[in-house]
Amino acid sequence: MSSNQVYVKPYSLLFQAIANPSRFQILYTLYNKGSMNVTEISRELGMEQTRASHHLKCLSYCGLVFVKREGKMKVYSVNKETVAPIIKLAENHIEKFANNLQSCDALVR
Amino acid sequence: MSSNQVYVKPYSLLFQAIANPSRFQILYTLYNKGSMNVTEISRELGMEQTRASHHLKCLSYCGLVFVKREGKMKVYSVNKETVAPIIKLAENHIEKFANNLQSCDALVR
DNA sequence: CTGTCATATGACGTTTGTGTCATATAAAGG
DNA sequence: CCTTTATATGACACAAACGTCATATGACAG
Numbered sequence: 001m002s003s004n005q006v007y008v009k010p011y012s013l014l015f016q017a018i019a020n021p022s023r024f025q026i027l028y029t030l031y032n033k034g035s036m037n038v039t040e041i042s043r044e045l046g047m048e049q050t051r052a053s054h055h056l057k058c059l060s061y062c063g064l065v066f067v068k069r070e071g072k073m074k075v076y077s078v079n080k081e082t083v084a085p086i087i088k089l090a091e092n093h094i095e096k097f098a099n100n101l102q103s104c105d106a107l108v109r
Numbered sequence: 110m111s112s113n114q115v116y117v118k119p120y121s122l123l124f125q126a127i128a129n130p131s132r133f134q135i136l137y138t139l140y141n142k143g144s145m146n147v148t149e150i151s152r153e154l155g156m157e158q159t160r161a162s163h164h165l166k167c168l169s170y171c172g173l174v175f176v177k178r179e180g181k182m183k184v185y186s187v188n189k190e191t192v193a194p195i196i197k198l199a200e201n202h203i204e205k206f207a208n209n210l211q212s213c214d215a216l217v218r
Numbered sequence: 219c220t221g222t223c224a225t226a227t228g229a230c231g232t233t234t235g236t237g238t239c240a241t242a243t244a245a246a247g248g
Numbered sequence: 249c250c251t252t253t254a255t256a257t258g259a260c261a262c263a264a265a266c267g268t269c270a271t272a273t274g275a276c277a278g
Contacts, residue, residue: 005154008133010203010210015128017213020236021121028115038255045114051237053256061213063206072245072254082202086195093191094119097172101119104126104170129266147225160267162226181224181275 017062018086022047023055027064030078031087037073126171127195131156132164136173139187140196146182 018024025045030036036044042052056076059065064083068075078084094101127133134154139145145153151161165185168174173192177184187193203210 005134006137008130008137010207011133011137011199012128012130013210013213014199014202015124015133016235019121019124019128021117022236024117024120024124025114028117028120039253048238049255050239050257054237057256058213061209063202063209069245074255082198085198089191089194089198090120090123093123093172098119100170100172101122104122104167125265131266148223157268158225159227159269163267166226178275183225 014062017058017064020055022051023059026052026055026059027078027083028087030065030076031080031083035075035077037075039073041076123171126167126173129164131160132168135161135164135168136187136192137196139174139185140189140192144184144186146184148182150185 018027022045025047026041029041029044033044038049038052038056041047041056042049045052056065056067060067060076064079065076066079068077127136131154134156135150138150138153142153147158147161147165150156150165151158154161165174165176169176169185173188174185175188177186
């Protein structure tokens with residue numbers, strides 16, 4: 001019974017962090033265009049600064065992005081070691097299952 | 110502006126599918142113990158049959174598990190090509206960031 | 219064609235997460 | 249120190265997903 005259950009909480013949190021569209025966009029952008037500060041990210045994605053800030057906080061807690069202060073700015077960069085292969089895996093999977101991935105009943109009602 | 114935004118919906122759905130604890134447990138169990146039917150899965154994880162069924166539906170929509178009817182049973186197996194490397198990547202990442210992954214303010218309140 | 223085992227579906231209340239607004243902190247220059 | 253630019257925080261209303269219960273469908277044996 002309970003011995004069969006793995007402790008899945010950290011896994012869930014990690015994937016949940018990646019799953020949110022705003023957060024994924026941020027990861028994807030940092031991955032493709034390199035390091036940026038919050039203002040640049042929010043401008044680039046047409047997203048309010050506060051929203052980007054909230055999500056960046058989550059992403060750094062989760063170790064998916066790193067931060068470095070530069071003067072009065074904070075420069076965010078992606079954790080390539082994890083994010084790069086995850087994006088590639090996902091791209092690969094989606095190529096094959098894109099149609100279904102727009103109609104998962106348990107998620108989209 | 111909008112030219113900078115990737116179409117992230119399928120990515121979100123994929124990761125959201127993996128993120129739910131029940132669904133991740135199912136994936137993890139099928140990955141480690143091989144193919145099973147719904148009844149076995151639900152017994153193994155101490156989860157109601159209907160719950161497992163709902164989640165398996167989502168997981169197969171998303172191409173994360175495959176189904177094969179055998180008599181009156183349906184045998185579910187994991188899509189190893191995607192799930193195996195994703196689990197390994199996550200394990201690797203969590204080893205380094207497990208502490209933080211229990212306290213992401215944007216997710217855990 | 220009826221009973222039993224296996225699985226799926228639908229609906230609904232509760233919980234959880236998200237975006238947004240208003241506002242706070244932080245750094246640097248004049 | 250006061251202003252400006254950059255970033256973060258808190259609170260809250262709204263929306264979405266989850267688990268659960270009751271019930272339906274499907275397959276096969278007798």
